[in-house]
Amino acid sequence: MAIVATDDAARRQQFIWLGPVNSPWPFEASGRAWIMGLLLCPAFTVVAFVLAPRPLLTAAMPGPGGWLVTALTAALLGITAGVIVTRRVGRVVSATRPLKHHVNVLLMEASAPRDEQPRIHMSTDPAGLWLETRDTRVRRIDPPTFIEE
Amino acid sequence: MRLPIPWRNTNTDTSEPDTTDPASPAQLRIRAAYKNLAITPDGIWAFYLLDGVDWPLQTAERRAATMTDQTYRWADLAGHRIWLRGLHAPFPHQQYAKRLYEDSPKRLYPAQGRSFEDLVDAAQMHTIELGARRSASVLGVLVSTYKLQHPTDLAIVAGDKPATASQGELDRVRRELREITTAVARPGFGARPLSASELRWVIHASTGMGAPVPASLLHHDRHAISLDDVPGFTNPVYATEAPYAPTTVLRTNRESRQHTTHVAVLHVDDFEERDTARGDLAPFLAWAGSLEFPVEYCVVADVVDGRDLKGAAELDRRRAKNIAEHHEEHNDDPPARVLRGIDRAREVEDEVQNGTREVAARLRGVVMFAVTGETEEEALETASDLTVTAARQQGMKLVHDHGQYGYYRAFIPGEECPVSGHVTQMPGYFFASGVPNATSSAGDPTGLLIGNIAGSHDVFVFDPLGGTKRNRSNLVAIGSDPGGGKSTLGGALADFIASRGIRTVGYDPSGPWSRLCELPHLRDNARHLSLTGAHRGVLVPHLMVVDPRPGDYDTDAEYLLAVEEARAERMELAIDSFRDLLPYAMVSGDRTGAIQGTIESAVTDVGGDYGTDPWQIVARLEAMGDVGRAIAERLRARAQLKDGALVFPDPRKDVDDEPGKRLMEQAALTVITMEGLALPPKDQPDRSLWSRQALASVPILNLGARFATRTIYADRKPKAVLLDELGISTGGAGSFSSFAVRSSFDSRKWHALVALIFQNPNTLTKLDAQIGNLIGSAFIGRMDDAAARDALPLLGLRGDSGYHEVITGLERGEFVVRDWRDRVRKVYVDRDWWDPALLAALDTNPEGEGTYDEADGIFSGVA
Numbered sequence A: 001m002a003i004v005a006t007d008d009a010a011r012r013q014q015f016i017w018l019g020p021v022n023s024p025w026p027f028e029a030s031g032r033a034w035i036m037g038l039l040l041c042p043a044f045t046v047v048a049f050v051l052a053p054r055p056l057l058t059a060a061m062p063g064p065g066g067w068l069v070t071a072l073t074a075a076l077l078g079i080t081a082g083v084i085v086t087r088r089v090g091r092v093v094s095a096t097r098p099l100k101h102h103v104n105v106l107l108m109e110a111s112a113p114r115d116e117q118p119r120i121h122m123s124t125d126p127a128g129l130w131l132e133t134r135d136t137r138v139r140r141i142d143p144p145t146f147i148e149e
Numbered sequence B: 001m002r003l004p005i006p007w008r009n010t011n012t013d014t015s016e017p018d019t020t021d022p023a024s025p026a027q028l029r030i031r032a033a034y035k036n037l038a039i040t041p042d043g044i045w046a047f048y049l050l051d052g053v054d055w056p057l058q059t060a061e062r063r064a065a066t067m068t069d070q071t072y073r074w075a076d077l078a079g080h081r082i083w084l085r086g087l088h089a090p091f092p093h094q095q096y097a098k099r100l101y102e103d104s105p106k107r108l109y110p111a112q113g114r115s116f117e118d119l120v121d122a123a124q125m126h127t128i129e130l131g132a133r134r135s136a137s138v139l140g141v142l143v144s145t146y147k148l149q150h151p152t153d154l155a156i157v158a159g160d161k162p163a164t165a166s167q168g169e170l171d172r173v174r175r176e177l178r179e180i181t182t183a184v185a186r187p188g189f190g191a192r193p194l195s196a197s198e199l200r201w202v203i204h205a206s207t208g209m210g211a212p213v214p215a216s217l218l219h220h221d222r223h224a225i226s227l228d229d230v231p232g233f234t235n236p237v238y239a240t241e242a243p244y245a246p247t248t249v250l251r252t253n254r255e256s257r258q259h260t261t262h263v264a265v266l267h268v269d270d271f272e273e274r275d276t277a278r279g280d281l282a283p284f285l286a287w288a289g290s291l292e293f294p295v296e297y298c299v300v301a302d303v304v305d306g307r308d309l310k311g312a313a314e315l316d317r318r319r320a321k322n323i324a325e326h327h328e329e330h331n332d333d334p335p336a337r338v339l340r341g342i343d344r345a346r347e348v349e350d351e352v353q354n355g356t357r358e359v360a361a362r363l364r365g366v367v368m369f370a371v372t373g374e375t376e377e378e379a380l381e382t383a384s385d386l387t388v389t390a391a392r393q394q395g396m397k398l399v400h401d402h403g404q405y406g407y408y409r410a411f412i413p414g415e416e417c418p419v420s421g422h423v424t425q426m427p428g429y430f431f432a433s434g435v436p437n438a439t440s441s442a443g444d445p446t447g448l449l450i451g452n453i454a455g456s457h458d459v460f461v462f463d464p465l466g467g468t469k470r471n472r473s474n475l476v477a478i479g480s481d482p483g484g485g486k487s488t489l490g491g492a493l494a495d496f497i498a499s500r501g502i503r504t505v506g507y508d509p510s511g512p513w514s515r516l517c518e519l520p521h522l523r524d525n526a527r528h529l530s531l532t533g534a535h536r537g538v539l540v541p542h543l544m545v546v547d548p549r550p551g552d553y554d555t556d557a558e559y560l561l562a563v564e565e566a567r568a569e570r571m572e573l574a575i576d577s578f579r580d581l582l583p584y585a586m587v588s589g590d591r592t593g594a595i596q597g598t599i600e601s602a603v604t605d606v607g608g609d610y611g612t613d614p615w616q617i618v619a620r621l622e623a624m625g626d627v628g629r630a631i632a633e634r635l636r637a638r639a640q641l642k643d644g645a646l647v648f649p650d651p652r653k654d655v656d657d658e659p660g661k662r663l664m665e666q667a668a669l670t671v672i673t674m675e676g677l678a679l680p681p682k683d684q685p686d687r688s689l690w691s692r693q694a695l696a697s698v699p700i701l702n703l704g705a706r707f708a709t710r711t712i713y714a715d716r717k718p719k720a721v722l723l724d725e726l727g728i729s730t731g732g733a734g735s736f737s738s739f740a741v742r743s744s745f746d747s748r749k750w751h752a753l754v755a756l757i758f759q760n761p762n763t764l765t766k767l768d769a770q771i772g773n774l775i776g777s778a779f780i781g782r783m784d785d786a787a788a789r790d791a792l793p794l795l796g797l798r799g800d801s802g803y804h805e806v807i808t809g810l811e812r813g814e815f816v817v818r819d820w821r822d823r824v825r826k827v828y829v830d831r832d833w834w835d836p837a838l839l840a841a842l843d844t845n846p847e848g849e850g851t852y853d854e855a856d857g858i859f860s861g862v863a
Helices: A031-051 A054-060 A064-092 A099-111 B060-076 B093-102 B116-130 B153-158 B165-184 B196-207 B286-290 B306-329 B336-354 B376-394 B404-410 B428-434 B486-499 B512-518 B556-581 B584-588 B594-606 B614-622 B625-639 B658-665 B692-696 B698-713 B725-729 B732-749 B785-795 B804-808 B836-842
Strands: A138-140 B032-034 B037-040 B043-049 B081-090 B133-144 B237-240 B248-254 B257-271 B295-304 B362-373 B396-399 B424-427 B448-452 B459-462 B475-479 B503-507 B526-530 B669-673 B719-724 B752-758 B777-780 B814-818 B824-828
Touching: A031 A064, A054 A064, A099 B404, B032 B153, B032 B196, B037 B153, B043 B165, B043 B196, B060 B165, B060 B428, B081 B196, B081 B286, B081 B362, B093 B116, B116 B448, B116 B486, B133 B165, B133 B286, B153 B165, B248 B404, B257 B376, B257 B404, B257 B424, B286 B295, B295 B306, B306 B336, B362 B376, B362 B404, B362 B428, B376 B396, B424 B428, B448 B486, B475 B486, B475 B732, B475 B785, B486 B503, B486 B512, B486 B669, B486 B719, B486 B752, B486 B836, B503 B698, B512 B526, B512 B669, B512 B836, B556 B594, B556 B614, B556 B625, B556 B698, B584 B594, B594 B614, B594 B625, B614 B625, B669 B698, B692 B698, B698 B719, B698 B732, B698 B752, B732 B752, B777 B785, B785 B804, B785 B814
Parallel strands: B475 B752, B475 B777, B503 B669, B503 B719, B526 B669, B719 B752
Antiparallel strands: A138 B237, B032 B037, B037 B043, B043 B133, B081 B133, B081 B295, B237 B248, B248 B257, B257 B362, B257 B396, B295 B362, B362 B424, B448 B459, B448 B824, B777 B814, B814 B824
16 A cells, blocks of 8 residues: 555535536535525625615605615625625635634634733743833733642 | 734834733643643643654665554544644753763873863754754643543542542543553554653743753653742743734743744645655655754644544545536536545545454544744745645645634644644544654764764764663774775774773774874874884784683683684684785695695694794694695795784794783774785775785785784773774685674673774675674765665665665765664764864875866856
8 A cells, every 4th residue: 555645535525516508607606605695695685775875765766666776776786795705705715724714713813812912920030030021912821730749 | 103003013112011910811721730641621631752763764664564553553542632743852962962071081181182071062062053953753642531620630540550439430541541551652653651841841842932942941850840840831931923913923031031933833735645655755744854944743633433434434425426426417527636536435435434443543633834933034934945845745735824823822732723624634544654753863872973864953973882882793884985984984983982081993004094193182192003113023813812811701611612712713813814925826826725724734733822923833834745845935935024024023032912912001092004015905806916015915914903903802991993994804704704703792792892994895795794783883985886785784774775876876974874773874974073183184185186166167258
């Protein structure tokens, strides 16, 4: 067994839904991207509907016409935003860096030492030695408690 | 007003530090530790140090056996999470120097020139300048997820006695720990539990990555320590990170000095297929230690029993198959990637379902490499170099991800490792090809600093008496083509040993080593002895093998046997010497063996007692018919010549052993030369092509070497004899075999280094096929193809191993070295730190030597 390999070739397969031949996206994308897109589109539509200048539209077109235009505009904007966001996310999400990894990295970066961390006093030996503690983006790694024998 | 840039580590606050705010609650996850055990929120971790396995210049079979062993070891750990860490530590120059100094109580105190202390200092300084470092592999195993209530329970877990009935869970953990400790100690890993001090070192080296770990933080003998014992256990490390910064900045205070280090962690995103039979493909983990810049690695993975992956493997296969079918439904060819996935998924499914335990076992986790730099730019540049090198040399795709602070923390024992991305699943046999503990280190803890070991940043240290200390042969062979550096190395060894105050005798017929006697630091303790100018009878054959002393043997029977052996060897030497003193035409025409037989009869009739007068043998020959008279007549004629007179004393006087006794009294360096003697050509083994003068010198050269080797038996104190090959090879096959066997055993028994310096390995290997087993160490320099093949047995390597190409490709000053433990490495003999006076004394290059530039004149234009 001179040639050896990892199992990654088998495990990192992604199902790509193929659309009609010669069709651009969104017909060729992974299943997860489809789901994300479907979920994001209505979400963005609701957001667009809420943010749309309804008083302006209803004033211009009183009655159900204004509401209909608002709804159509919101749906158009929502679907467009969903498509754009899904495509952007699809580029960085891969078998080795799934979505949960991006979320995890985001959380790690958010919890890393930052400016707002409190200033700390460094214990030094000999005591009283002045050390550069001016940078507040520091966090001390405290020692574990080693038990006596 | 200057606005802060959020993605840069800016620091514009210059006020005095505020010492009143409380410390941040961030802590190490290790809450308590005892010996090699540590409690973390995950459970109980056990840490082990993997023993090094020999890798460079090993046979393919040996390497395959190592990988097979490691495959079994990973399978043994199924069901546990592992944390594998590769670190490096600076060469311990302080311990090296201290031990060398203490091991040399009789060192010379010269009035002028370099002292022994200067030598030790220079060697230390040079290791520091070289940045010499050694690699180590630490394995952590999550023994149990059981949450210990009391840290003191660790002592029960680590103990040999079973826990009480009320401590059933503790006893289960204890048994689990014993099983793991036994498993990792088996071949392949040879691991032993880390001591508390070593665990502290690993934590220090990991938290303050890139900064030195002062010994003052580790000087504690107890198995466990408290915070009070070590003020500032991690004293103090400050990790700094800007949002989405490419590196983590560590400011580490060590012994009142602050070190700033930027750490960049890279993930292995993908592994290509590996051909484990390729001799030039280094193990992908140990490879990190061979790079020119320091690289550390960390692997965090769950070892999974293959049986637990049956469902997942089946799903992978079906999914891949379904993807291919989907492409076909659309009249599209499935991508090659998908087809490869199907093939691999089928293999994986078969292995986890039907394979043996070790074939089925898988490791699932992340593999990370870390590089450091004093600035962010330097760290990123190094990371870039590492990425390119990893792709080219190892087929590994490295990626540099965000979340650097979290990944830096994963390098610290017991810390949590984010395993959300870059997750790889590899069979145990694939991970075994990483061989984390493949080591390039070799040599001795103390001795002469030789130089860098190829493929690592370690240095080779050679203890001239290392064979004796390991209770094995202290015979060392040093060989190379002319100009390969063998005489220089031999001379440096002689200088080093003599500087330690150890009696050293160098036998150099051609004479360059005599300049060593003029070195300022050796001048008062050295003597140059030119045998060609010595008085008559200094090389009487029966004086060259000394009588054994009763006190050196355990029993009378052993002593009597040694006496008989010495008598027999004297007679053999006398026969060889008398035959070689005769004209070559006379001996080579002796087809019936009459001459040889007559000499043998005469010598054996006279006997082999110490100090037997060679004239007695001549007289006996004269009484043995025409052949005997002819031989005696020739020998009498030869005794009138300058060289023959060395073998035959004045007929009117008794045999005088005074020169030999004086040799024994020498305390430091004695160089014996044969100036004025026509030396045989070293590259021409066929004696029929030698000149008459060269043939005449044969017995004298051989007896001169015997004269030098008498030193071995002077006493049981350390001593060294360095011999040129001419002195040995001229003795003939029988004489050489007995010399080799005797030197192999006696060098150990009499605490002596016997160094054999040769040009053509044929002279050794053809005289005695077993020479490879008889020598304890060897230095082989540059040679041509045929000679390199002959030299392989001296290195303990097989003739068909293909490593002769390594020898033919050596540069001047490079040697393939077999150390006292039979580890073979390519080593560069570094002369940069040598004493200038020593360098000048050993310089054998002709004056006016220069180098040619192949491009000379090409771009100088037409005159």
